[in-house]
Amino acid sequence: MRKGWFFLGCLLLLLSGCAGTPQSREAGSTAIVGVLGVEPKQDGIQIFAAAEGREGEDPAMYRSWGETTAAAVEALTSSGDRIVSCAHVEHLLLTENGAEALPEVLSYAFQVPQQSTETQLWMVRGNSLAGSFSGDSDPARRMSVLKAAGKDRARFSPVTLREAASALAGGEALLIPGLEESEQGLSYLGLALYRKGEVLEWLTGSSALGASLLKGDRVHWTGSLGKGSMSLQSTGCRVVPLFQEGTLTGLSIHCGLEGVATGGWDGVEDTHVLEQETARAMEEALAVMQRAGTDGAGLKERAGLNWPLQWQRLSSQWEEAFPDLEAEVSVTITIAERQ
Template sequence: MSRFVEKIRPPLAKGISILLALALLPGCWDKRELNEIAIVRALGADYTENEEIELSAQQVIPQSAESGEGNKAGTLEVSGTGTTMADALSKMQGNVGRKLFLGHVEVVLFGENLARAGIAPSIDFLVRYPQLRTRSQVYVTEGNPLEILAIKPVIQNTSAELLLSHTEQGRDLSVDLNELTQMLSGESRAAVLPIVKKKDDTMAVIHGMALFDKGRMVAKLDPETARGLLWLRNEVHFATVSIPLKHSSGQISLEVIKSETTLIPRIEGNRWIMTVRIRADDDLIQNGTLTDVSAIRSSMKQLEELASKDVENRVKAALRVLQEHGTDVVGFGKVFHQKFPAEWEKMKNRWPEQFRNIELDMDVDVHVRRTGMVKQPAGVPTERIRRK
């Protein structure tokens, strides 16, 4: 009998332990039904004339199953004003019949007024609030963010999805909340964000970039200069450039299929020099000239040299703006720190000033890999095509 008791004692003890553990579990004490919450896809914040924060939210209005598969989910834009982001959210909650749920926010917009006043306090709220994702994409808007949130796209369900589709194409800068926080707290305390511009009631586009120094927006980069910054940051994933050939009318369009940017620092006495080495492989996707570049070796070489020069000019234009404002959003400081730790230690407190004096050494090589399905210009009489 005693042996039988000893055999069942361990399983019994294990069962009692499980029951006690289950009793201690809290369960879904904070659960909310779907019809009790308002799902938010995007947030926008701007500074008002009264120097308060206006916080806007894009609330998704789900469609019922009976409404049909072709119908898109609608959106409702709500807002609130307060002295801080937290205060504005509280005021906005008072204007909504359901509890705002921010766990699905994928886009955060900062109006230009707030960006120039400083976004650091707003960033603190966004990364501290438990529901928000740090992978949310961040943008600056030329006007009030509410205007962007209110856009009704033709294809996408919401303006948030529209902006994400632009970013996912790889043509423009992509910065999420986590990356922005790291840039603002990094060695240079400089950051860069894409700028969103409203085109019409159904479309918004990425139109340049905004430069930040110590949490405040200090300058804008136009789309052409912004492309140069992407080259510097090794973030050119997809791009098309059109180049005119010498002694030939029309232009040739190239598509970047592969690129790599390498930063090579060196110090010579008091001179801090950065070599920017760029290697790119392009495809020729349109020939609008009368030249058969595949048949003329000198024309192909000229094309590659012109493409390399175009990249170099864009990079130099971007760096001029960065150095003018002392905003190292490329990471020059980090590269010098890694290669020359002793020299960096002496210079780090004066880095913005030193960054303005960095000398640039360009090494760009663009190679045209393929010329497409046809060699000579299409749709042009043979006798007019230049092959020499």
């Protein structure tokens, strides 16, 4: 617990702006950090910061370690011949072993005027960021590429500090976009199922796409048809709780999707195959969440909309029953004309 508070202390100082006001540096010599990563290490903490190069300059990366919070922050702000400013961080990266500090970080972020609550939150699989903040890597530019990939929720749904705080305040689980280290640097992995200070499961591949559709997001789908790609947008999922003699035993889930071809499609595709594939992806996502015993897609609330007079019974049984619920998932897809 003491180590957790120590680790948190550094994060809070970082999110409040990082830089002090060293008198030995010129006022204009400032590195504006766009990506901030933090991980616990040994008996202290390690901080990573990255800024894109400006006006022909090379990208800047900084790393610091300290036995105390003050030492770690001072080491970062004294990096090289620049002031290191974290007042405009676009991406906050947490390693799996740093996930326990998330609630306190979110709480503090709303108390710091200069910290944007629209900063995007990411979870990095593993316990180290060293490979992505070293050598020829350019994590700031790489994260800009990943941000573009998620624009308009075409591949994944970004989670901001504001959205994460809202979910945690309501006691909800979070599906946080996840990253992993690869030869290209940081790469999109899928979704981290987070609850109560830890990552319970990772959803990757089709299960991540299925989870996004269950939540109501837009995804980029290729599937097995192999003739092109399609943008799929959920138009809503109807979740009906199934009871036997007053006991919650299952769920009937029907989702409507609207598909828009984004390239390579010839004529009317086999929508029946696509409906089966997306339904299987949602079933895979649901199986992962049930294995973790955590509803990360807000199914309980939607089930309550179809059982409003029995909400108390549904709510009281949900947590215990959820892992073993039998679920039937069906999908209806409407193919729209590409504009």
